[in-house]
Amino acid sequence: MLWTLDGKIARDFINAHDGELHSVAFSPNGKFILTAGGYNSIKIWDLTGTEYREYLLQENTIKSATFSPACSNDSTGGHFILSTFYDGIVTFSNLDGRVLWQVGSASLARFDPQGKFIITDGPSGQIRVWDWKGKLQRAFPINGDEIDFLEVSKSGRLVFTFDSQKGARVLDLTTGKKMSYNWGGKPYKTVAFTPDEKYVLTGTRNYMAQLRDFAGKLLMNFAGKANAWNTIDLSPDGRLIAVDSRETAIWDLQAGKILDIRYPSDYPSPITFSPDGQWLLMRGGSIIEDSYSNRRRLLYNTRALLWNWRNDSLQILPEGMSKLITGVFSADGRFLLTCGAQDRVAYIWDRQSDKIEQLTWDGSEIPFHCPAEFSRDGKHLLLASSGYVTLFRSDGRQISKESPKPSEIAFSHDSQSFLSSGPSFGTLTRRFNQITLTERYDLYPSFGNITRFNLDGDTLARYTHENVFINTLAFSPDDQLVLAGCSDGIARLWAAKGTPLLEYKGHTSTVTWAKFFPDGQHILTASADQTIKIWDTHTGQERATLILLDSTDWVVTTPSGLFDASPGAMRLLYFVVGLEVIELEQLKERYYEPGLLAKVMGFSDEPLREVDGFDSVALYPVVRLQLDTQQNLLRIRLSPRDGGVGKVSVFINNKEIKEEANPLKFRGFQKIRDTAMTIDLTPFARYFLADSLNVITVRAYNEAGWLKSAPHSVEYRLPA
Known part of the structure; x- marks a missing residue:
């Protein structure tokens, strides 16, 4: 293309x-x-x-x-x-x-x-x-x-x-x-x-860019994100976001920054907060001191562990639960379920009695992506295999099986129903272990189909949007709303009875994760475009975008252009208006808002400033240069935009030779500036290098004089 x-x-x-x-x-x-x-x-x-x-x-x-x-x-x-x-x-x-x-x-x-x-x-x-x-x-x-x-x-x-x-x-x-x-x-x-x-x-190939000298000395490291943001979780109190970006980092929404504690990893790891918010269930391994990156690093394996991020302590899970691809806590934190990567087996660990049971059921094997969730009352467990969604009692006994070929599941907060994304179904009833199971068979392709079941397997509601895959599901805290993250980059909201309500549009790639905040007023989404967004639940308006450059540096922006960033990220930032790249310092005073995230989320008493959006930035004129090497003339043409025409500065080899090449002139009683000018380079011959290529640079300002263009340059070599 x-x-x-x-x-x-x-x-x-x-x-x-x-x-x-x-x-x-x-x-x-x-x-x-x-x-x-x-x-x-x-x-x-x-x-x-x-x-x-x-x-x-x-x-x-x-x-x-x-x-x-x-x-x-x-x-x-x-x-x-x-x-x-x-x-x-x-x-x-x-x-x-x-x-x-x-x-x-x-x-x-x-x-x-x-x-x-x-x-x-x-x-x-x-x-x-x-x-x-x-x-x-x-x-x-x-x-x-x-x-x-x-x-x-x-x-x-x-x-x-x-x-x-x-x-x-x-x-x-x-x-x-x-x-x-x-x-x-x-x-x-x-x-x-x-x-x-x-x-x-x-x-x-490990998502890393590095600047080095020819002695091999590392001067600067640009660590990219290893994958889309689907290795993410929101703490139960809604104040912390855990993200795996080569290191498991924790974003404190109240403080508006990443906490200065992290756990190293080499590959994306599933991460889950414990109900008390103190522990993170994650995949771990052996930590080594890596001379290549000058930091401690995790030797990748699938071993499951619990990390207490408050005191930086570790607890390795018991033998048999070590191969983690998915893990979930029960609501009281007593039970912990893990699904293995190679043996495709699920285990339930009773943390109170330290007893482990292997989960077995009538159905196909656990897929590599293994959605699982405990009910809030702790009585049931929902598990998606490659063939069915299966409902268990918390002691591991299978009691129901629903929805062939599921992709995502979610329990309601009242523990009386659950969601499953997958095909639309016909009905087949049979007996299994003295329990009546209601199974569903495929009627048409599984694009955008979500079904809500009660615990007896009866269908309560359907939510459908054609030609998208469902990547993630969630109930609102009051169970009156259903949220889905979709493959077209949109998160969608339905009423519990199935009426479509809102679409949250802003991501540029598939939405991989979505969840309500505990108060139900905001929604958090993550995407393969490697951004995290916060939305107003009831209006669908984007409130903020969170960008994690690595496990240390971060940026927060709002649709109006306000931003906050870590010191390291600040050195890398610039503004873009359309196709125009503008240096950060030129607009920093206007849009920089320290503590932005806390203000957006209501954790700060300070009000959020109202600013004009980027569409109102008074841009400088478009600059076009033409060099006449025969007559040593530089011709400058300016095409005004909404910011008008201001002064023009000219440089030779980074030396300013004309601070004001376009002075104000009177036309009648009106002061104006030209949109075309010609600069004779002959008087500035002393600034040219005879044996090297010279660079002539021009910068144009808007009429108000507070915004200037990027340097526009032409190369010039003195005639022999």
């Missing part, structure tokens, strides 16, 4: 190849698109989606392809194609599809961005440099294993490589110097050199 910058689909290249698409690229002039996919097919398209050419270059599956850059070897760029194939062949071909040369024993290839040469890997981890005619210029033995990743800096001087045996290296092609070090052995997905080529930013 071809997208515009505002997120709209401009062209859809349907069935571009017969098979998987492996690579896409723009031509240097931006007029053509290259796609590589299927078995061995390369296609060139224009921007209207019309196929221009197709090539079949090899008999093996193509891996990647790209256009040549604009350079001395190709004046306008895009006249040649560099391709790699899974059989270890690299080809260099023209636009007629003719292979000009090829090399073997290579699976990775890059053009030097300056267009001087081509770089490939080689046998035994070699780095090889070729000219455009296919002649080998130099070969650098790395003395390692097969290279898994290769990237070239913008100047073409440095090459980053990674292999599973030797780790990461940076090779200087001008000197042949190799800087070898092990950066943790994590497979790299992407790498970028900083513009000054002093540092390298790496992105790995």
Whole structure:
């Protein structure tokens, strides 16, 4: 697909190849698109989606392809194609599809961005440099294993490589110097050199980005979230949110921040608060000191444990309950149920008598996703297997079985009914163990169907929304409302009798978790878009969005633009209005609200400030630059927006040469500013570097003078 910058689909290249698409690229002039996919097919398209050419270059599956850059070897760029194939062949071909040369024993290839040469890997981890005619210029033995990743800096001087045996290296092609070090052995997905080529930013397959110098020293760590927010729970008093983000972190809604205590993990873990809110049931393992991340880390396994987050103490669950994928407490905290990951067995632990019983029933095995819930009165247990929802007494005796192919379940607060999402059903009654079971069989596909049953298996109500999957279910505290988190990014609310009431819209991906706050006035949702949102139950209005950058840094925002953030997150923030990126400091005074979350939730006596939303921000004009190198003139064009036209500042190599390039002028009795101006660069020749590329930068202000644009730059080299 071809997208515009505002997120709209401009062209859809349907069935571009017969098979998987492996690579896409723009031509240097931006007029053509290259796609590589299927078995061995390369296609060139224009921007209207019309196929221009197709090539079949090899008999093996193509891996990647790209256009040549604009350079001395190709004046306008895009006249040649560099391709790699899974059989270890690299080809260099023209636009007629003719292979000009090829090399073997290579699976990775890059053009030097300056267009001087081509770089490939080689046998035994070699780095090889070729000219455009296919002649080998130099070969650098790395003395390692097969290279898994290769990237070239913008100047073409440095090459980053990674292999599973030797780790990461940076090779200087001008000197042949190799800087070898092990950066943790994590497979790299992407790498970028900083513009000054002093540092390298790496992105790995463990949701981590890291900035390092060439000695391998870690300068900054950007830890991403490992998965969607479905490993989350709300404490019984509604004041704490526990979230697993590589570490289990606890968000204090009253304090409006993440507590300075956390438990390490390597993979997402199911987490559940105990009824008293002091313990978290979670998956654990062995803690080690990790020199790679300079912090304690959990060696992943499925062992279940209880973590007392108040005093940072641990209690390992008894043998037999160790393989945790799902766990729930009874309302009084006495009973604890866990479902295992490998043996697919459920256990009930009586914490008072320390007795453990294995749960057995007539039905299919427990699925990997194992919804389970105790009734509030402690008399019943609801468990979803891969075939049925089964109702047990708390002593483990099966008493009823409902709803084939369930996906989610929830008990009412009065313990007299429960919800099950799944197909719509016909009815079949049979006898089992002297108990009459009412089973339901599938009538039509299980999209958006929720059924409410009483404890005898009778249907009380149905809640339906077509063409969505139900990911999570909840009753309101008074049992008068039913909440569902859906696959289309919307949480939906029904009256208990089945009448649709509200839709909570704001997430950009599937809603994975949803729950009412204890007072019923707010709803908490989590999504695969990696945000957590708080909503007004009765109006459907979003109150706040919680963003967890890692287990330490966080951001809270409101729809009006108010925000609060941790000090670490504050350094990473900026505003976006439409497609405009605005520095944080320019709008911080207007929108920064310390203690925002506590004010939103009513834990603070301070009122929430009312501010104009982002749609009222008085934006600066659009800036367009044109450089006339023959006459040394810089032409500036301004297109006013709602903020009008203010002053214009001009810089050469970061030195301000004109603070006010667009002064106020009188037109009659009215003061105005021009929307077009020309700057003669000749008087500022002393600021230009004779032997380097110079950068001329312009920033434009809104009419009020309090908001300025991002820097707009053009490059300029003095004539010889």
